[in-house]
Amino acid sequence: MTPEQRESRVGGLAKVYGLAIPRQPTGGVIGQMLGSAVGNSLEFQDHRTYSPGDDPRHIDWSAYARTDQLTVRLYREEVSPRLEVVVDASASMATGGKGELLRSLLLLLVRLADKGRAAPVLWEIGERIEPVRHDLAAAIDRLELRGAAALAEQLAAAPIGFAPRSMRLVVSDFLFPHDADAIVRRVADRAASLAMVQLLTAEEDRPTVGRPAKLVDVESGEFLDVTMDPPAVRRYRDRLTALQTGLARAVRRAAGTFVTIVDTMSLADACRDVLTPAGVLEVR
Amino acid sequence: MFFANPWGLLALFALPAIAAIHFLRRRFMPQRIAGLFLWADEVRQRPSGRRWDRLPISASLILELLAALLFALLLADLRFGKPAEVEHLVLVLDATASMSAGDPAEPGKKVRDKVADAVLVEVARLSAGGRVTLLATGEPPKALYGPAAPAAPIAAVRAALDAWRPTLPDHAPDPALALGRQLVGDRGHVIFMTDRLSSQGVVGVTYRAFGLPLANVGFIAGRREADPDPKVVAGSRCFVRLRNFSLAPASVELTARTTDGDTREVARETIRLDGRAEWSRTIALPANTPAIRFTLSDDALAADNELILAPESSKKVRYRADLAPGPVQRAIGKAMGSIRDTVAAAPGEPADLVFQPATKAIDRADGRAWRVLLGPVPQPRSPRAPTTRPEITTDGPFTLDHAAAVVRDVAFEGVILGRVGASPGQPVAPVISAGDRIVLGRLTESPVPAWLLNADPDPASSTLIHSEDWVILLANLVQLRREAMPGLDDRNTRLGESVSIPLPESPAKPALTLVPPTGPSSDIPWPRGDVLILDDLASSGRWSLRADGKEIETFAVNMLDERESDLTGAASGEVAAAQAGLGRMLVTDAPGRDWLIALLIAATAAAILGNWWVVRQGTGGGVTSQARTFGPAAKRTD
Numbered sequence: 001m002t003p004e005q006r007e008s009r010v011g012g013l014a015k016v017y018g019l020a021i022p023r024q025p026t027g028g029v030i031g032q033m034l035g036s037a038v039g040n041s042l043e044f045q046d047h048r049t050y051s052p053g054d055d056p057r058h059i060d061w062s063a064y065a066r067t068d069q070l071t072v073r074l075y076r077e078e079v080s081p082r083l084e085v086v087v088d089a090s091a092s093m094a095t096g097g098k099g100e101l102l103r104s105l106l107l108l109l110v111r112l113a114d115k116g117r118a119a120p121v122l123w124e125i126g127e128r129i130e131p132v133r134h135d136l137a138a139a140i141d142r143l144e145l146r147g148a149a150a151l152a153e154q155l156a157a158a159p160i161g162f163a164p165r166s167m168r169l170v171v172s173d174f175l176f177p178h179d180a181d182a183i184v185r186r187v188a189d190r191a192a193s194l195a196m197v198q199l200l201t202a203e204e205d206r207p208t209v210g211r212p213a214k215l216v217d218v219e220s221g222e223f224l225d226v227t228m229d230p231p232a233v234r235r236y237r238d239r240l241t242a243l244q245t246g247l248a249r250a251v252r253r254a255a256g257t258f259v260t261i262v263d264t265m266s267l268a269d270a271c272r273d274v275l276t277p278a279g280v281l282e283v284r
Numbered sequence: 285m286f287f288a289n290p291w292g293l294l295a296l297f298a299l300p301a302i303a304a305i306h307f308l309r310r311r312f313m314p315q316r317i318a319g320l321f322l323w324a325d326e327v328r329q330r331p332s333g334r335r336w337d338r339l340p341i342s343a344s345l346i347l348e349l350l351a352a353l354l355f356a357l358l359l360a361d362l363r364f365g366k367p368a369e370v371e372h373l374v375l376v377l378d379a380t381a382s383m384s385a386g387d388p389a390e391p392g393k394k395v396r397d398k399v400a401d402a403v404l405v406e407v408a409r410l411s412a413g414g415r416v417t418l419l420a421t422g423e424p425p426k427a428l429y430g431p432a433a434p435a436a437p438i439a440a441v442r443a444a445l446d447a448w449r450p451t452l453p454d455h456a457p458d459p460a461l462a463l464g465r466q467l468v469g470d471r472g473h474v475i476f477m478t479d480r481l482s483s484q485g486v487v488g489v490t491y492r493a494f495g496l497p498l499a500n501v502g503f504i505a506g507r508r509e510a511d512p513d514p515k516v517v518a519g520s521r522c523f524v525r526l527r528n529f530s531l532a533p534a535s536v537e538l539t540a541r542t543t544d545g546d547t548r549e550v551a552r553e554t555i556r557l558d559g560r561a562e563w564s565r566t567i568a569l570p571a572n573t574p575a576i577r578f579t580l581s582d583d584a585l586a587a588d589n590e591l592i593l594a595p596e597s598s599k600k601v602r603y604r605a606d607l608a609p610g611p612v613q614r615a616i617g618k619a620m621g622s623i624r625d626t627v628a629a630a631p632g633e634p635a636d637l638v639f640q641p642a643t644k645a646i647d648r649a650d651g652r653a654w655r656v657l658l659g660p661v662p663q664p665r666s667p668r669a670p671t672t673r674p675e676i677t678t679d680g681p682f683t684l685d686h687a688a689a690v691v692r693d694v695a696f697e698g699v700i701l702g703r704v705g706a707s708p709g710q711p712v713a714p715v716i717s718a719g720d721r722i723v724l725g726r727l728t729e730s731p732v733p734a735w736l737l738n739a740d741p742d743p744a745s746s747t748l749i750h751s752e753d754w755v756i757l758l759a760n761l762v763q764l765r766r767e768a769m770p771g772l773d774d775r776n777t778r779l780g781e782s783v784s785i786p787l788p789e790s791p792a793k794p795a796l797t798l799v800p801p802t803g804p805s806s807d808i809p810w811p812r813g814d815v816l817i818l819d820d821l822a823s824s825g826r827w828s829l830r831a832d833g834k835e836i837e838t839f840a841v842n843m844l845d846e847r848e849s850d851l852t853g854a855a856s857g858e859v860a861a862a863q864a865g866l867g868r869m870l871v872t873d874a875p876g877r878d879w880l881i882a883l884l885i886a887a888t889a890a891a892i893l894g895n896w897w898v899v900r901q902g903t904g905g906g907v908t909s910q911a912r913t914f915g916p917a918a919k920r921t922d
Contacts, residue, residue, distance in 0.1 A: 091318075092318030092319070093318075095316065095317065095318055173318055173319070175318040175319030175321075175322065176318075176319070176321070177321050203317075204317070204318060204319060210340075212313070213313050213314070213315045214313055214314045214315065215315055215317050215320055215323055216314050216315065216316050216317065216320075217316075217317065217318070217320035218316045218317065218318055219318070220320070222320055223314070223320075224320060224323055226323050232323075236322050236323060239322045240319075240322055243322070
């Protein structure tokens with residue numbers, strides 16, 4: 001798919017969907033968006049009992065006069081959310097249709113972030129870790145999916161300078177040996193929200209029962225002779241399910257969302273059937 | 285159903301090989317994946333190693349097995365029916381010229397015609413599916429029909445018989461009979477069709493003779509002299525001899541005509557011959573007379589009634605004696621003058637044979653001229669051999685290498701040789717030796733043929749030039765030289781003799797064409813050594829040899845075979861084989877069917893093409909060079 005075609009398709013979806021803003025306070029400077037939390041905007045939201053440390057400017061003096069209770073007025077917070085997308089740029093993300101689906105998803109997230117004035121940052125976790133803050137569309141086109149190191153190793157190797165209270169979204173196939181809690185701890189640290197999207201090919205999701213094959217790992221080059229008979233495929237499926245369950249549990253502990261998208265789905269189907277129900281996107 | 289070539293079934297070994305390839309290949313069908321660790325337990329769960337897995341049946345496997353099976357059937361020559369024993373009739377036909385004889389009173393009923401009729405009767409007698417082999421005698425024997433060819437249709441046998449022309453000189457039929465017996469093996473026997481009866485039976489061979497004792501007069505000799513020097517004698521002579529082979533007197537008419545365009549009559553004479561009498565005549569011919577054809581009036585055998593004598597052209601040997609005037613030079617001139625067809629060349633003129641002192645180096649200006657070096661070779665002096673053996677005078681005994689043509693008829697008895705050198709000083713193949721001294725030898729490393737007389741022929745020290753061996757030696761040398769010169773020595777040969785034709789030097793070495801008296805010409809490559817030897821001339825008449833379409837040699841081949849001309853010994857009858865075979869059966873198979881072969885070839889080709897297509901499409905489980913990744917990119921609809 002050419003960048004123009006991808007842009008055209010993503011543009012249509014960007015008119016329909018928007019990023020779901022988390023209820024926890026989001027980071028960033030005071031902005032134009034109204035956050036779910038209370039803040040300093042002029043839009044009144046509610047009252048509550050004063051607590052030490054509250055801004056005295058928000059004490060409702062008239063209510064104090066009436067009730068002799070210190071009450072503060074709560075205003076909706078105006079926030080400028082930040083979206084940080086962590087991309088697994090290893091070679092395994094290029095198998096099957098994952099590469100194209102990944103680029104389309106990233107472009108959609110960037111467009112939605114732009115629309116919501118949420119400054120997007122792209123963290124490419126490939127051979128090296130580098131943030132991309134400008135001209136993200138071009139960076140997505142240039143994205144090279146040929147890293148040999150697993151995402152877990154890269155995350156563990158060096159701390160990533162995530163912005164506090166940013167919205168974090170991790171895209172990977174997670175098909176590498178890992179400790180789900182450790183990964184989640186890394187990417188959920190001081191995050192306003194966390195979503196982890198697993199991209200799989202259909203064959204990775206449900207391998208075809210057939211003749212034996214020499215399975216070659218695209219990243220390490222290691223191989224195995226495997227008889228892909230029904231028992232073997234069933235055991236693979238069990239292990240994959242366990243992997244997904246572990247990730248989902250770890251993400252849920254961090255109040256995040258874990259979803260799986262198979263490359264046979266179109267991006268529109270993925271938005272409608274997976275990302276929106278999971279609260280990653282919302283219909284505008 | 286059976287296989288005519290069971291060895292072809294070895295190709296069936298390809299079937300397990302293909303299955304093994306497919307079985308093993310599937311182990312190595314690479315698929316690039318992510319998440320190999322999710323499969324790792326599959327391997328670790330096999331403590332006993334590799335499992336014995338079921339061979340997957342793919343379209344490629346089926347097509348490849350089918351192609352191999354069909355190919356094996358093709359190689360094995362699949363036949364339907366059962367092998368059967370059929371009669372195999374081996375007939376050996378006498379190919380000598382006497383088989384062409386026939387009673388003049390019965391035109392069209394020559395011996396060969398009777399033999400042909402008898403052959404057809406024998407062939408017609410064969411049961412269905414019978415096989416026939418027709419061999420003609422000769423050295424080597426010639427297969428006229430077969431071997432073991434179907435007897436039907438009989439027209440094919442008749443056509444082979446029509447082309448059979450018995451023209452060969454007398455020869456033994458044994459090679460053909462041996463070949464025939466080899467063909468029938470222990471289970472059959474051979475019928476030999478001839479015109480004479482064997483005095484005793486031959487193992488496995490039935491003699492069947494169709495000859496008749498007939499009166500016959502034929503040429504038994506003919507020779508033509510070369511045209512002499514026209515300055516000396518005008519014209520030449522030819523000599524003919526004929527014989528009446530019967531006991532009764534005979535009268536024949538001899539006619540001699542030229543064979544050029546106007547066929548002039550040179551001589552005509554009616555000859556009366558008593559029984560078993562001979563007649564000869566020498567006929568003078570004008571100069572430049574072309575080939576003469578002598579014919580006799582018709583009788584029982586036509587082959588010996590014709591004699592062609594082609595003009596002989598002598599090859600004159602030019603010699604030159606580069607010697608100081610003296611007795612030796614005079615002796616050479618005198619001896620060479622007595623040898624036919626020799627011409628003395630003046631000093632400096634080109635020559636074919638040059639006499640020179642042994643002390644003089646060979647002059648390459650004389651080209652390919654043969655050299656005769658006379659006199660002892662001076663002994664080189666060197667610090668390593670300060671003393672040399674002296675020259676000696678000897679009267680023998682002389683040792684002659686009689687295998688060398690140069691000493692043919694040379695005796696060297698009573699000859700005294702003076703100043704016989706100790707060593708020739710160069711490699712020499714000795715021909716005449718005296719003790720350890722080489723008297724006459726051929727220089728083996730000379731650029732041209734050269735002979736060394738390692739003694740002084742001067743009459744002051746030797747008696748050689750006064751002996752008769754001197755002339756014989758020179759005559760032999762001249763003859764050897766003449767034979768090496770281009771052109772035929774004898775243009776009138778007998779049937780069965782080999783003809784050796786030294787060809788002129790030609791750097792281009794064009795292809796040669798041999799034109800027989802009758803029948804098609806044949807192309808012959810230029811022979812190595814520039815000498816063409818023809819030893820299978822099977823018909824009498826005038827032959828010619830062409831190079832690049834230009835006639836370079838012509839010669840006549842005549843029958844002149846007294847044993848073939850003598851028909852009094854011809855007889856008819858049959859002599860049974862001394863030890864008959866068990867039968868004359870041949871184990872044969874059902875004939876191959878063309879449609880079956882075509883069907884197998886077409887099916888094999890279809891299987892191969894189908895397999896190629898299936899593998900190319902990547903749907904048949906065939907070997908593909910590219911690794912496959914899990915899950916093709918799905919078509920998106922957004």
